[in-house]
Amino acid sequence: MTGPAQIVAELASNAVTHGRVPGRDFRLALSVTPESLLIEVTDPRGDRIPEIREAGYGLVLVEALANRWGVREGPVPCKAVWAEVSLASASRGAAIRRAQGAS
Numbered sequence: 617m618t619g620p621a622q623i624v625a626e627l628a629s630n631a632v633t634h635g636r637v638p639g640r641d642f643r644l645a646l647s648v649t650p651e652s653l654l655i656e657v658t659d660p661r662g663d664r665i666p667e668i669r670e671a672g673y674g675l676v677l678v679e680a681l682a683n684r685w686g687v688r689e690g691p692v693p694c695k696a697v698w699a700e701v702s703l704a705s706a707s708r709g710a711a712i713r714r715a716q717g718a719s
Contacts, residue, residue, distance in 0.1 A: 619681040620653055623699045626674045627657040635659025653701045662695040
């Protein structure tokens with residue numbers, strides 16, 4: 617699984633596990649520019665703001681794979697957890713992996 621796919625999986629899993637309200641789903645939005653990919657997962661639990669904890673590794677993984685990440689509150693009662701990945705560094709990493717595989 618690639619970095620952006622791992623971030624999507626982790627943020628979606630967190631929304632299902634920690635942001636669930638019966639009868640309401642989460643929303644995944646992806647925005648692409650030539651420089652970056654913005655991953656945003658919105659859930660209906662604005663009262664539960666995620667933070668990195670010792671007990672879990674999910675947001676540690678997001679922090680390691682994303683260039684930036686954070687939480688945006690609203691619209692009430694929702695929150696959105698977002699992560700931004702540089703496409704320049706992603707393509708550079710892919711080129712390095714291809715070069716290493718050719719050696």
